[in-house]
Amino acid sequence: MANRTDSDSRFSLDLQGEPIPEGHAANPARPYGDMLLVDVRSLGALPVPPETPVPTAAESGRGMEAGQDACEDERVSSMFWLEGDVLMCACPSCGAPMSVRLWLMMADCWRCETSIELTEEQEREALRLLQRRHARLERQAVAAGVPTCAASGALQAPPRPMGASRDAAPRPAEHHRAPREPLEPPRELAAPPRTADRPWHAKRPLADRAHSLLKNMPAWLISLLFHVILITMLGLLTSRQDDGPYITLSSRISRIVREGGDTRIVAPSDNATFDLGTPEGMDLADPDVRRAAVLADQDARELRLVDPDSPFLPELTKVKEQIGSVPSSRTALVARDPRVRVDMVRREGGTTLTEAAVARGLRWLAQHQSRDGSWSLDRFHHAADCDCGDRASLASDSAGTSLALLPFLGAGQTHLTGVYRDDVALGLRWLIQSQKPDGDLRGNSDQYPGMYAQGQAAIVLCEAFLMTGDEQLRVPAQKAIDFIVDAQYSDGGWRYFPASVSPNLRGDTSVLGWQLMALQSALSAGLSVPDETMENASRFLDSVQRDGGTTYAYLPHDRASPPMTAEALLCRVYLGWKRNHPALRDGVTRLLKDDPPSNKRPNIYYWYYATQTLHHYGGAPWREWNLHMRDVLVSSQETRGHEAGSWTPVGPLTSQGGRIYMTSLAICCLEVYYRHLPIFRQVDLE
Template sequence: MAAAEVHRGARAHIRNIYEKGGTAVLFGNLLKDLPAWLISLVVHLVAILLLGLWYDEPSEDSPSITLATSISYEDLEGGRDMAEQTPEAFEFEDPGAIEMPGNVEVAGAPSRHVDLEPMEVPIDVPDPVGRLPSALTRSTTPLPPAPMGRMFAGRDPQARARAVERSGGTSFTEAAGARGLKFLARHQNPDGSWSLEKFHRSPDCDRTCDGAGQMRNDAAATALALLPFLGAGQTHEEGEYATEVFKGLNWLLRHQEEDGDLRGEGPRISQMYAHAQAAIVLCEAYAMTGDEQLREAAQMALNFIMHAQNTQGDWPGGWRYEPGEWGDTSVLGWQLMALKSGQMSYLQVLPRTFEMAGYYLDRAQTDRIGERYGYQPGHPPTEAMTAEALLCRQYLGWPKDRPGLKSGVQYLLREHPPNRKQPNIYYWYYATQVMRHFGGEPWERWNAKMSETLVAMQEKRGHAAGSWTPRGQGNSSGHAETGGRIYMTSLAVCILEVYYRHMPLYGEDVLEGAQ
């Protein structure tokens, strides 16, 4: 707190000086007190630096990104007549207070009413008012490609093919992913957004697509649709879908509040999901391009998440539908992935935020070693919450040989393998990432079944070709009909990009030898 007061005082002092004479006063006072020899040294150093910047060594053109797929005219014809659907506000099933069986041991019973001081945002983050970009602008001269962090390195066009080959991908998974992107691009709204419940009204849709979602939140839809484009290495600066990504990012920036809020307009239960998904998009787009126009917006989105973390009550450290509300495992997973995306993009995230999230997970686990997890502390375990929590544990630093992780992976693989007859896209999205990071035989077994299932489930004919049809209701289906066809397709393509979307956490170098 003292450091924050000093920081605010210094900033006020500088502002006061500026108002009295601007930078001339600052530099005038500084230069007046400097010895002549030091001024001469500084002048010569600046001259040398300018000469160094003057010489710009030419670089090779960056490789283009080509997505190899085609959909025949026959496949684009036909389809089903779609009755107009009137989406209604949908609420996710809340398991409610469930009494735990007596034989389930919960590690570390939560202490009652842990109250913690509110967190401060990361230092050195400028005042957001008037600084957040309202729209992206394109540079008139091509910029050199930004060096991606290790976790995003597989998206580079030079490395992607090697990652697919070494990680278990095939030409079938790549073609299915490319067809999915084509479908998403055809259903973007003119203003750059996507919609869950009215995607079939986009200008390029022939109105034969069914599968409209039951949720209204264009911020969530836009973020979800952009994730697989970024996962495929597409950015607003290069790629086959650069225009679609550019328009989508612009829409998010136009709808971001001054405090970083990206929750959008929609049901209360959807808003923190939407914010986290949009924050991931901004962080990844910044990491992949180095575009400074995105840096401030991404950092403010992360700050909003850090402020929204619950710090009081029986199980602090989580997030839910409103800032400060007691958490649940589902919402926590998306916020944590956004924060980790920011950290991997070299943005500022407070370590304490991760520590608190781990504290919540300790209470949400339903056994001594952390093999399984419930929707909230005191709730029974589910496969979806277990997969989401285990992925969080991996990113929070659990080693591969941690008993809870090893046992949890086997539990998911043994009792909840991919099953086309019981689709659960939400569970598959998280479990596939857990298995990919874990690697070895569990990953090989999971990937063989998961990739085969998704490719087989993809629509092959009609205007909906390239998409995935939502099937099922509620938690058991991963809320497929709530999110609809855009939600299903976005997550399905992200799953098919798992070979290169993020590099494995446990040291496997699938890019070794890539040119």
């Protein structure tokens, strides 16, 4: 083992070789014995001259000075040395000798195949070693008077070894062999020009630098670069798109100045026509009144904007035939078609102002729809930078969404047709997605509005299915009806919870009204409703009626009230009472006489049911009721600020439902002229 270290060297060399036999002195020219040296330019091992006999003491003395000079020359570098004509350095990885190819600025290890690149400092150190060796050889040649290969001034490369084994070690007997013939002088190699002004990495071949960069690059970075390149290439791949039919607009501007004609600004109100009619006594000669009427007419026309060629609309002649036919549950909603809006409003008692109020109310509702498609009773102010007040004290997104969709459907706006079809589609999708597998649509409702929300949502799904025939709505609507059927109490009524949750409770008239309206809508849409369910509902109404069915109470032992009477009479009409039924006649008369619509006693819940009941009944009672109802609601609609188009909650229990609840029911009241065809009479549009 021979260890070589130097304080100025970055490498520690640990070289394996044969031990020197006793009695032999180390040859300064071959400090590592018979170690096999390999030149990377050759295919075989370099032939090494055999060892010579150890000189005598006298010979050693005579050659000591020359040996010291050679050793000093060959060991002048702490990093490089010469083995014959081969420049060597130590491998930084395994410590084995490395042959240096100075013209390439590279060194290669025969053992571990490591390659290193020389720095400029290492290059200068190697050149100094070679220059000293060259100077020593010149001195020896001059002293001997014989030219040498070293005196030629060219750097010689050693000959290519032939057939030598790397691991072959000399045997002791070989130390006494006769010296071989001198080796063939190596061929001359011209060193490349130095480029000291360039950095060391600039001399490195481009392919080697790229290979080293990829070899040392982490896997995640390679993956990132690959995917970035792939995504960029995919982004450049575009398919040819057909722009479809298009037109090219061009204009030519003439430099000729032409004198215009007689320009006269005409006020829009001068040519306005009110095809929906105006209320009696409205002074259109008053500029302010006429201007308000013109604006109302413009708003009212918004709901009649429909494509007459839409494939989702039935034939207009068929619609008119159904309206004029004998009333039936299957044709109850055909008058909602926007194409017959003018005729229905004029014949049933509406005006331009009532229809404008409907349009403004729907606009307000659309502005306060949540992004997910729902409406919230208590959080509607989060939408559209709203600063409206009067949020509900009860929480129910299901009830808010259903109440808001009722007037949209009432105005003929579905998810397939109408200016609000996108809003309706979002609302219907939210309802369907929030429905549970058993048909439960109560959602996140507080405990009290839960079954109200169920009935209202079921009405929406059934009406949307009846109006469009969209089969996607059939199953959700039927499930909602099935949930209502299962939730009925044994007394025939419904309450705040399903019967399975509170079997010992009794129903009430208020909750029953919404469930019965949903069941009637289901029958109109051709859905399945058990006859027993309707019969039990009629039995419950018998338990809360007063005066032979003229008035009705909230619970069996409560006093009768106008709101419960109006709601119960509407249920009686849908359950089969005829117009000439004495209790129906007396009940309608009492509603009109005792509690007609008035700003002094507002009650939107009562007006909602009473308006429908009297519209079905018709005649003078309806005309009188309608005059009060439409004037009160049109005059109380908000006209300023963000609340414009809505109604401020006033009256009993409106604080629980808030502005969404109040606005939705008010719009439904003003849609009564076409929302449902009257049951007891035919409407002739001819």
